[in-house]
Amino acid sequence: MNTKKTVLIACGTGIATSTVVNSAVQKIAKEHNLDINMIQCKMMEVPGYADRADLLITTTVVDKDQYKFPVIDGRPFLTGIGKDKAIAKIIEELKS
Amino acid sequence: MDSTIQQELVLLNVEATDKFDLLEQLACHLQKLGYVKDSYKDAVIAREKVFATGLPTVAGGVAIPHTDAEHVNEPAICFARLTKPVDFVIMGDDEETVSVDLVVMLAMKEPHAQIDLLQNLMGVFQDEDALTYLKTQNDKQNIVNFIKERVFNNSAE
Numbered sequence: 001m002n003t004k005k006t007v008l009i010a011c012g013t014g015i016a017t018s019t020v021v022n023s024a025v026q027k028i029a030k031e032h033n034l035d036i037n038m039i040q041c042k043m044m045e046v047p048g049y050a051d052r053a054d055l056l057i058t059t060t061v062v063d064k065d066q067y068k069f070p071v072i073d074g075r076p077f078l079t080g081i082g083k084d085k086a087i088a089k090i091i092e093e094l095k096s
Numbered sequence: 097m098d099s100t101i102q103q104e105l106v107l108l109n110v111e112a113t114d115k116f117d118l119l120e121q122l123a124c125h126l127q128k129l130g131y132v133k134d135s136y137k138d139a140v141i142a143r144e145k146v147f148a149t150g151l152p153t154v155a156g157g158v159a160i161p162h163t164d165a166e167h168v169n170e171p172a173i174c175f176a177r178l179t180k181p182v183d184f185v186i187m188g189d190d191e192e193t194v195s196v197d198l199v200v201m202l203a204m205k206e207p208h209a210q211i212d213l214l215q216n217l218m219g220v221f222q223d224e225d226a227l228t229y230l231k232t233q234n235d236k237q238n239i240v241n242f243i244k245e246r247v248f249n250n251s252a253e
Contacts, residue, residue: 023211079218
């Protein structure tokens with residue numbers, strides 16, 4: 001069975017840097033035929049989505065051990081530094 | 097709604113003692129011009145303390161301070177160049193800082209309305225030639241034109 005994965009994309013305000021990351025992840029999903037749910041939110045809203053999330057991508061400081069799902073650094077989509085690695089990590093998480 | 101950049105939103109040779117002094121100056125400037133509410137200043141400073149916005153780039157540090165949409169009247173970006181860099185904490189880091197001499201303060205409304213703008217801005221930050229231009233150009237109108245062309249190209253008026 002193929003269940004749709006839910007990806008949280010968060011930043012401090014939920015409107016600025018997460019927007020850039022959101023659109024980058026959308027593109028990755030499309031290119032790799034990954035059918036996912038994406039939720040863009042503020043970091044402080046993440047706990048509210050925690051039980052249905054499979055992955056968190058964020059541009060802020062985060063305690064990775066706090067969550068039951070993996071956390072990926074979204075900053076490479078802002079600075080371009082380490083972007084290929086971040087893309088590979090996201091695909092790996094979403095395909096598994 | 098399209099975001100605004102114009103000569104009065106371009107500040108060159110800004111002098112600031114630290115990042116908070118700088119944030120206050122820029123927020124007050126945006127407020128005087130009516131783009132943001134009185135509450136924006138405190139909100140953007142509080143936000144910077146919790147969620148830092150310094151970004152190391154190929155050509156030195158930049159920062160993109162911003163805060164919640166409720167403090168904004170009309171979307172705009174304020175471009176500021178500093179005579180002497182100030183330290184910003186790096187986005188996504190607890191304490192590591194980056195020396196910043198170029199700041200783009202964002203007054204943002206809705207997330208998806210400004211997606212092109214944000215993406216284009218990040219594109220500029222990944223482009224050494226573009227950054228060098230923005231750091232050395234002394235004509236405000238040239239900077240406005242450059243930002244319109246490179247950052248606003250999909251949301252042109």
